[in-house]
Amino acid sequence: MHTEILWIAPTAALLIGYLLGSIPFGVILTRVAGAGDLRTIGSGNIGATNVLRTGRKGLAAATLLLDLLKGLAAVLVVAHLFPGDEALAAAGAFIGHCYPVWLRFRGGKGVATLMGIVLALHWPAGLVYAAVWLGLLAAVRISAVAGMAAAASAPLAAALMGQFDLVLLLLALALIVLWKHGDNIERLLAGTEPRIGRAKG
Numbered sequence: 001m002h003t004e005i006l007w008i009a010p011t012a013a014l015l016i017g018y019l020l021g022s023i024p025f026g027v028i029l030t031r032v033a034g035a036g037d038l039r040t041i042g043s044g045n046i047g048a049t050n051v052l053r054t055g056r057k058g059l060a061a062a063t064l065l066l067d068l069l070k071g072l073a074a075v076l077v078v079a080h081l082f083p084g085d086e087a088l089a090a091a092g093a094f095i096g097h098c099y100p101v102w103l104r105f106r107g108g109k110g111v112a113t114l115m116g117i118v119l120a121l122h123w124p125a126g127l128v129y130a131a132v133w134l135g136l137l138a139a140v141r142i143s144a145v146a147g148m149a150a151a152a153s154a155p156l157a158a159a160l161m162g163q164f165d166l167v168l169l170l171l172a173l174a175l176i177v178l179w180k181h182g183d184n185i186e187r188l189l190a191g192t193e194p195r196i197g198r199a200k201g
Contacts, residue, residue, distance in 0.1 A: 009084075010082075012081070013081075013085035013086075013088040013089045013092070014091070015092065016092065017075075017078065017088065017089035017090065017091065018092040018093065018095060018096040020070045020077070020092075020096065021070055021071065021074055021092060021093030021095065021097040021113060022096035022100035022101060023096075023100075024100055024102060024103055024107065025067055026048065026067070026108070027103070029051070029066075030051060030059060033059055035059065036054070038051060039103070039106075045109065046108045047112065065112075067113050068113065068115050068119075069116055070097070070116065071097070071112075071114065071116030072116035074120075075090050075116075075117055075121060076120050077089070086120070087166075090173075091173070093113060093117060094110055094113055094117060094173050094176070097113040098176060109147065109180040109181060110151075110173070110177050111147035114129075114150075114154065114173055114174075114177060115129050115130060118154050121163075121166055122158060122161065122166060124157075125158050125163065125170075128153055128154075128157040129150050129151075129154050129157065130150075132150045132153040133147065136149050142196070143196055144181050144185070144193060145193075148184075151174040151177035154170040154173070158170055
């Protein structure tokens with residue numbers, strides 16, 4: 001019985017994270033706004049970059065913010081309810097965004113949600129993430145480059161700041177971000193990856 005009780009908090013933390021992370025804000029917002037089914041637009045991705053292809057900059061900004069906040073909220077809620085299980089909440093939220101059960105496990109690439117997670121786990125590393133992401137986005141205007149670089153910066157920033165307990169988790173999540181950008185990487189190597197506001201990606 002005691003062993004079963006010990007599993008309640010970690011399981012609840014993972015489930016809370018997953019359920020929050022799996023909310024497909026991009027799909028919901030575009031549908032409510034009458035912009036159609038986001039999964040049939042552009043790349044079919046549910047993230048802010050694809051929402052931007054609807055021509056609704058406000059919807060794209062809202063999607064980015066809400067995807068970020070759900071990662072942040074998952075960690076903070078679990079930190080309050082089940083202190084010590086924040087890493088499970090973080091993993092759950094990220095997996096929920098990338099593989100939501102409501103969309104047959106076809107979700108986003110996790111860049112915005114990961115930023116919210118990093119900010120909640122260790123805000124200085126989150127600021128590094130934001131600086132890399134926004135800086136590269138402004139400089140090269142290629143969403144995939146900025147997103148992948150930002151994700152890769154998270155475990156490095158955590159290590160440099162002495163947050164060694166976060167390094168493996170953030171490294172694993174960064175690798176998933178890179179995996180989800182497989183098509184983008186192919187286009188980058190071919191020189192055909194579009195910049196923000198153009199064609200599919």
